[in-house]
Amino acid sequence: MKSIDYEDFLREKVNFDRSFGFEITESEMNPILxxxxxxxxxxxxxxxxxxxxxxxxxxxxxxxxxxxxxxxxxxxxxxxxxxxxxxxxxxxxxxxxxxxxxxxxxxxxxxxxxxxxxxxxxxxxxxxxxxxxxxxxxxxxxxxxxxxxxxxxxxxxxxxxxxxxxxxxxxxxxxxxxxxxxxxxxxxxxxxDSGQILTRFFQRDSSSAGNLTLHPHKEREFWLWLNTWACFIQKPSDLGYSDDGYELPELDVRFHRVEIKGGEVRMDGDGQAVLFANGALGLSGAATEKRNSLSARIEKLAELVDESPDDHFVLWHTLEDERRAIKKAVPEAVEVFGALDLDEREERVVKFSNGESRILATKPSLSGSGSNFQRHCHRAIYAGIDFKFNDFIQSVHRLHRFLQKEQVRIDVILAESEESVIEILLAKWEQHKKLTSSMSDILREFGLDAGAISQALTRSMGVERVEVAGEGWQFALNDCVLETRDHMETDSVDMILSSIPFGTQYEYSPSYNDFGHTDDNLHFWEQMDYLTPNLLRVLKPGRVAAIHVKDRILFGNVMGTGNPTVEPFHAETLAHFRKHGFDYLGMHTIVTDVVRENNQTYRLGYTKMRADASSMGMGMPEYVLLFRKPQTDRSKGWGDVRVTKDIYDPTKPVSWEDDEPEAETPPNNPVDGYSLARWQIDAHAFWRSSGDRHLTPEELSQLKPEDMSRLFTAQTANSVYDYESHVKTGELLAGRKRLPSTFMSLAPASWHPDVWHDVNRMLTLNGEQSRRNLVMHTCPLQFDIVDRLITEKSNPGDLIYDPFGGLGTVPLRALKLGRRGRAAELNPVSYYDGVKYLEAESAEQDMPTLFDLIDLAQDDAA
The missing domain is CATH 3.40.50.10810 (Tandem AAA-ATPase domain)
Structure with a gap:
């Protein structure tokens, strides 16, 4: 039994106060502060x-x-x-x-x-x-x-x-x-830790590792969390004090666009002459423009310095060629550069800060942080500009800071073709001001009180239960612990089928009830300790719980291992369910696309393999773990209510759904009974594709990548696997530039009964969600997996329950297969979309899937 009730456990989740210090009194502090x-x-x-x-x-x-x-x-x-x-x-x-x-x-x-x-x-x-x-x-x-x-x-x-x-x-x-x-x-x-932060607040781009954006529903929580351990103060009034003496001087920013001088030829990144400048510059294009416009920019810089002989200047640059050109054009400039002795570099910066030298030439990356130049200098000239906003804003504030007595003038010199660079810089600057202002608003609202922030977040905890039901299905908007505990009878479910959250890998909703909203796996399993005993309670004796899971990649730069390792989440799941009284029957392994996975994690690269094969793991499969609630009579193996199959009688005529032999389309179950042939396929847990003959690399190279993938898999399913032949085929295709880099086109078929190679990863309700630009439910169950498990492990008319219902895939497929379905879901967007799908199925309407779109595309092509 848990030491605290579930509601108290949830309230502890909200407590962001992480204090490690002690109280002091104001009298202990220096009075000059x-x-x-x-x-x-x-x-x-x-x-x-x-x-x-x-x-x-x-x-x-x-x-x-x-x-x-x-x-x-x-x-x-x-x-x-x-x-x-x-x-x-x-x-x-x-x-x-x-x-x-x-x-x-x-x-x-x-x-x-x-x-x-x-x-x-x-x-x-x-x-x-x-x-x-x-x-x-x-x-x-x-x-x-x-x-x-x-x-x-x-x-x-x-x-x-x-x-x-x-x-x-x-x-x-x-x-x-x-x-x-x-x-x-x-x-x-x-x-x-960084991994927890990324999981809790950010949505991930499954096509590119490291591409992170805040979940829209997590933005305010993220800023509130920051204010529990970081003080973003822009002026004393943010904390309720007077701003006297803390008024920033005016900032005068001027942009100077220069043209390439006559006789100079503009060159592209490949050393080729170009006639017109392209305003849309990338990193390499911007670097090229800097080289092309160097002399014109330095000439303008010298002109600006000469106009104000009494002013002190910081001359910011980013390239060594710029530094050398500045020194030649402005001999008085004192240089600071990376190869300079550290003590000498520091001495030159200090002398300029103290007004002992008039002109300092340095890079933002070297002197843009920490230095205080405001006492004797209010002018800065940028010999060039780049995309590094943080370096730019830091360097600006070496002069533009409290206690600066003069108007600060910033001159930025750029090539006429670098307009896009300026646009990006100004956009980042505006965003910076907006976000900084938001942080000040939170500071003014809550002060430095982490407890007040926790209370504000606690008020958003929980969800008001909603239930929608139809013929053969029931779907609840609710915390699955509360739904299972408070609204479901003991021994009322014939099968549990669910893709549980993969520890802290994802958060599916803004609610603190969300299982993904936990500190680490230990914390996640603590919340599961409230759910799993109730799953055991509601499941009928002798019946199956099928749990879909996936292991988690632990990145070396986060964990300090220097190399990605694997967290065996499936093993933790196995131990957890056994701890709560489930019997373990075994697991299905579902292979994944190693090339796609590498695009998401960058841990399985071909280059990495060649550099050090010992550091590289392998593609991460998914698993379906099969558990069984112990039957009442443990002296026998049968469940209290068995899942039985009638023997197939080949002499019995086909049972057409409409009793009309001339019907064009047969029903889902064209014959009565369960055949030996069907059992063999089900026991193997995958369906094999056939092919007429082996396909040569030359034939494969003429196919579309998606057709090549399908046919190659069919080929390997009907032949003895030959590793060297597999490699050679790929190499020949690569030589013809026909080997895709975005997905694995030559995936071999599985020969082992516990490995399913042919699960269609595109055929999910997620595909329709994506087409409609709706919120996507992360890691949905594929139709193929759900259908196989329901058909094999339940009887017609049985009730199938999914505590993490998502878009309602499990109850939907249960309806299609002649069963009943029930689910709970915490995310309102996923829930209401799932209700629409279930209502459509109840009304016997066709629901669009990604295959429908493919068929349409093929019809259009025809």
């Missing part, structure tokens, strides 16, 4: 692991220093700030203002004092010169270095800092539209 800074410090210390996303000039360094000071005061030990090059002097100076001695270190090889606050750069930590475990509390300043998913920096820092109890990140521009960046911060802080 402003009110908004004190509130954030108090919140950060209580949370223990928090992100301070404070706009430029709001005192982010002060808040980090004070937070670390208070933690080490209470817990002892050392504190470490990790900052970009050039920022150590800012922390040392701000520490002095707070009365805290901040010491710069490059290495900890010779030991450190037992207490104190230290600052270092990212390179020292990444390269192993500093061990973060020597410190009680740490803070990453300008933590956008963790932005690139899978990068050496992110992976290194995730592992190095994972055992530190108190850790913080801070940056002024976390880019709310960069979802992966925000996910990295949460994973680094130990709030939620």
């Amino acid at each position: 402003f009110p908004h800074q004190k509130m954030i410090v108090q919140w950060a210390v209580k949370g223990g692991r928090r992100a301070i996303f404070a706009a430029f000039g709001l005192g982010k360094s002060f808040m980090q220093i004070e937070t670390l000071r208070l933690i080490t005061k209470h817990k002892g030990g050392r504190a470490l700030i990790v900052a970009p090059l050039g920022m150590r002097h800012e922390f040392i100076g701000d520490g002095a203002k707070l009365g805290v001695d901040v010491t710069f270190i490059k290495t900890a090889a010779f030991g450190l004092p037992e207490t104190g606050m230290f600052v270092t750069n990212y390179e020292s930590v990444r390269d192993g010169k500093i061990d973060p475990n020597l410190f009680t509390a740490t803070s990453l300043d300008e933590a956008s270095v963790l932005r690139d998913y899978g990068s050496k920096t992110f992976q290194t820092f995730l592992q190095l800092f994972k055992d530190i109890a108190f850790r913080f990140v801070a940056t002024a521009t976390p880019s709310p539209n960069r979802f992966k960046e925000l996910s990295h911060y949460a994973a680094y802080l130990g709030i939620m």
